[in-house]
Amino acid sequence: MKLNIAVLPGDGIGPEIVEQALKVTSAACKKFGHELSYKEALVGAVAIDAVGNPYPEETHALCMESGAVLFGAIGAPKYDNDPSAKIRPEQGLLAMRKRLGLYANIRPVTTFPSLVHQSPLRADLVEGADFICIRELTGGLYFGRPQGRSEDGTTAYDTCVYTTEEIERIVRLAYRFAMMRRKKLTVVDKANILSTSRLWRQVSQRIEKEFPEVTTDYMFVDNAAMQLIQNPKRFDVLVTENMFGDILTDEASVITGSLGMLPSASIGVHTSVFEPIHGSYPQAAGKNIANPLATILSAALMFEYAFNLHAEGKAIRDAVDASLAEKIVTEDIAEKGKAYKTSEVGEWIVKRIG
Numbered sequence: 514m515k516l517n518i519a520v521l522p523g524d525g526i527g528p529e530i531v532e533q534a535l536k537v538t539s540a541a542c543k544k545f546g547h548e549l550s551y552k553e554a555l556v557g558a559v560a561i562d563a564v565g566n567p568y569p570e571e572t573h574a575l576c577m578e579s580g581a582v583l584f585g586a587i588g589a590p591k592y593d594n595d596p597s598a599k600i601r602p603e604q605g606l607l608a609m610r611k612r613l614g615l616y617a618n619i620r621p622v623t624t625f626p627s628l629v630h631q632s633p634l635r636a637d638l639v640e641g642a643d644f645i646c647i648r649e650l651t652g653g654l655y656f657g658r659p660q661g662r663s664e665d666g667t668t669a670y671d672t673c674v675y676t677t678e679e680i681e682r683i684v685r686l687a688y689r690f691a692m693m694r695r696k697k698l699t700v701v702d703k704a705n706i707l708s709t710s711r712l713w714r715q716v717s718q719r720i721e722k723e724f725p726e727v728t729t730d731y732m733f734v735d736n737a738a739m740q741l742i743q744n745p746k747r748f749d750v751l752v753t754e755n756m757f758g759d760i761l762t763d764e765a766s767v768i769t770g771s772l773g774m775l776p777s778a779s780i781g782v783h784t785s786v787f788e789p790i791h792g793s794y795p796q797a798a799g800k801n802i803a804n805p806l807a808t809i810l811s812a813a814l815m816f817e818y819a820f821n822l823h824a825e826g827k828a829i830r831d832a833v834d835a836s837l838a839e840k841i842v843t844e845d846i847a848e849k850g851k852a853y854k855t856s857e858v859g860e861w862i863v864k865r866i867g
Contacts, residue, residue: 527585648758
């Protein structure tokens with residue numbers, strides 16, 4: 514099989530971690546007899562600096578003609594620290610999501626036995642935690658209009674908008690995932706306060722009747738945030754709107770012991786995008802110390818979700834599990850033993866895949 518992918522390293526540590534994920538992808542292709550073809554393109558701050566656009570037309574064209582997108586990270590301090598900047602790296606990410614029709618972000622949260630003791634939660638709370646967060650990605654406050662500031666700059670406003678169609682497609686997708694897992698779905702909203710959340714709950718309750726095999730519960734977002742800490746093992750599949758999902762999935766990521774461990778897949782109408790959930794970590798850029806495992810695990814999701822190649826995804830995950838067991842890890846999760854460089858971790862996993 515020929516795998517044709519677009520590679521968008523982005524900013525900060527993006528190029529370093531994507532380089533390792535590409536090495537691992539190449540190793541898996543070699544092992545299973547696939548042909549890998551890829552091209553790189555600009556996105557984020559590096560794209561602004563080069564062409565003045567955080568998501569250039571050339572980048573979009575490459576994404577559209579590819580079978581999958583492997584993406585690093587977006588963000589740079591010179592833009593983060595300038596609230597008045599008219600063009601920002603994050604606008605490139607939002608544009609990519611909108612133009613590729615990436616309406617669903619899938620974030621698996623799985624604990625690793627060798628890292629349980631590094632979780633900020635007690636081991637008995639996190640051992641065996643295994644759930645998926647499904648976040649709606651193209652609606653809500655991040656895309657609603659009007660959005661902006663008053664002419665005198667003293668008032669700012671954002672608009673949260675959702676349509677029945679947007680809610681239906683993400684909730685049905687969540688039910689399909691629940692059917693493949695433990696048949697339990699939690700719909701997270703703020704229906705006691707927000708009109709958009711009341712529409713979410715109304716639509717979800719209607720769709721619930723189509724999936725009688727699945728146990729469905731409804732939870733306000735503040736309670737969900739608390740339950741993720743108190744009892745993460747109670748969850749199987751969570752589905753929620755854009756901003757709530759953004760916050761809850763970052764909260765859930767620390768359950769595993771490191772933000773650098775969790776992959777994600779953004780799927781939708783056109784080409785799917787696979788990326789780590791962490792940011793660009795500019796303080797570590799160029800130092801060869803960033804944890805590449807979330808990006809490598811995103812490559813495993815790419816094999817499975819974009820190309821329906823499950824053995825290849827499993828081979829990558831098994832190699833990552835082995836690296837953790839052997840403590841071939843970067844400084845963020847190394848303990849008293851040696852901390853390995855980003856490239857050393859990637860090379861070890863490549864050899865493990867064989």
